[in-house]
Amino acid sequence: MNELDVVGVRVEMPSNQPIVLLREVGGDRYLPIWIGPGEATAIAFAQQGMTPVRPLTHDLFKDVLEALGQQLTEVRITDLREGVFYAELVFAGGVEVSARPSDAIALALRTGTPIYGSEEVLAEAGIAIPDEQEDEVEKFREFLDQVSPEDFGGGGPQ
Numbered sequence: 001m002n003e004l005d006v007v008g009v010r011v012e013m014p015s016n017q018p019i020v021l022l023r024e025v026g027g028d029r030y031l032p033i034w035i036g037p038g039e040a041t042a043i044a045f046a047q048q049g050m051t052p053v054r055p056l057t058h059d060l061f062k063d064v065l066e067a068l069g070q071q072l073t074e075v076r077i078t079d080l081r082e083g084v085f086y087a088e089l090v091f092a093g094g095v096e097v098s099a100r101p102s103d104a105i106a107l108a109l110r111t112g113t114p115i116y117g118s119e120e121v122l123a124e125a126g127i128a129i130p131d132e133q134e135d136e137v138e139k140f141r142e143f144l145d146q147v148s149p150e151d152f153g154g155g156g157p158q
Helices: 037-048 057-068 101-111 119-125 131-146
Strands: 002-012 017-024 029-034 072-081 084-091 096-099 115-117
Touching (some): 017 037, 017 101, 017 115, 029 119, 057 101
Parallel strands (some): 072 115
Antiparallel strands (some): 072 084
């Protein structure tokens, strides 16, 4: 397993489909995962440190974990089958629960939990961006600094 950082979310054109972009820590591979608008909003909220008036599902799940004294220790992006990514939530004590990567990432950002990707997934879907192309990545980061959760539709949480 290779540790991954969340670079951010953006809307892929022309399909208007949100993606979350993960970066391999200590490597040059990036992993784009297409996600839904609700998950894009949840990830963007977490990255920007925004707290909605009423908790989103991921906020609620975090609160339940805290209330039960459970700790999420790892999020793992484990598989890619027929274009669909799979993830696992790993809890203290070794319990593992299958999850969609978008939900797992949104929860990891809220709990400060590290995210890992399997070598197989990174080998199959990862995109190597050498150092000389870092300017493009920096432009993407600048875009992320200026995007808001409302840009992903849905008008924000209620």
